[in-house]
Amino acid sequence: MGNSYVTQTESIIPIHGVVTLFGYGTSVNVERGHLILEDGIGPHRRNARFARVGHGLKRLVVIGSDGMVSFAALRWLADQKCAFVMLDRTGSMLATSGPVAPSDARLRRPKPWRTIPVLPYRLQKNWSRRKLSIKSKYSPNIFLIRPQYILSSMHALNWKTLNPVTI
Numbered sequence: 001m002g003n004s005y006v007t008q009t010e011s012i013i014p015i016h017g018v019v020t021l022f023g024y025g026t027s028v029n030v031e032r033g034h035l036i037l038e039d040g041i042g043p044h045r046r047n048a049r050f051a052r053v054g055h056g057l058k059r060l061v062v063i064g065s066d067g068m069v070s071f072a073a074l075r076w077l078a079d080q081k082c083a084f085v086m087l088d089r090t091g092s093m094l095a096t097s098g099p100v101a102p103s104d105a106r107l108r109r110p111k112p113w114r115t116i117p118v119l120p121y122r123l124q125k126n127w128s129r130r131k132l133s134i135k136s137k138y139s140p141n142i143f144l145i146r147p148q149y150i151l152s153s154m155h156a157l158n159w160k161t162l163n164p165v166t167i
Helices: 071-079 119-138 147-156
Strands: 008-011 018-021 026-031 034-041 044-050 059-063 067-069 083-087 093-097
Touching: 018 034, 026 059, 026 071, 034 071, 071 083, 071 093
Parallel strands: 008 044, 018 059, 026 067, 059 083
Antiparallel strands: 026 034, 034 044, 083 093
């Protein structure tokens, strides 16, 4: 009787754009323009083949240092704006690479108060001054707050009312 075992192969499917590879003999390379991923332990192997279009891959995480990653595969990931992370079995970071530019447009928008740090403080102070002034005018009817308390708060903050308030 021969000592033979059958290798079980299953496919790797990205979950929310993330693929995690682990095991022994992990391989990440490119063949004919497709990213080829292989991992597993013993006869239990997994593999995947991703084309450049419609792959849905956002991040590739490799756990362990047994295997190989080709430069062509790193280039493929960079061209597709996919992040690559390599972790040790204890969780410490060994290697990382990411997209060249952030994908969130809000991070790229200029923020005017970063160039002029005084601007937001002045705007907020002016807005608060107007709000307190208006509240003190209409507070007996609407807010059930005595105007004296609002005026004393404004005085404590060294603010002047926009319009004189009658009590």
